[in-house]
Amino acid sequence: MKPATAAKKLGILLEATPEEFRTGTVSRDELAALQADPPEWLATLRREGPHPRPVVAAKLGVSNSGLARAGIDDALTTAEIKALLAAPPEWLVAERATQAAVRAEKIRVKERDAARAARSDED
Known part of the structure; x- marks a missing residue:
């Protein structure tokens, strides 16, 4: 490869x-x-590091799109990531909240679909 x-x-x-x-x-x-x-x-x-974008996003708990919105285009080292996590800037706090909301919505939809499937199995 x-x-x-x-x-x-x-x-x-x-x-x-x-x-x-x-x-x-x-x-x-x-x-x-x-x-x-x-x-x-x-x-x-x-x-x-330096770490690629998907690894940086995962370590920060945000999406790749969140990194782009924040203007983070370069690879970051572990030390830089730890510094961001130690004193999170406003964009990181907002993006982590967005990511948490997305995860919660996915769980809600999955539970709703499971409940619908269970009801249709009973019928």
């Missing part, structure tokens, strides 16, 4: 990987080996 695909599956930023990873291809066996027993560079990237 392409290095970009492998980096996405590993949850790392491609630009932060070693040159030999970026220029080669990664087989499924190599990917499995990287996941099972990550080398030091991979463990460091996962631990310290």
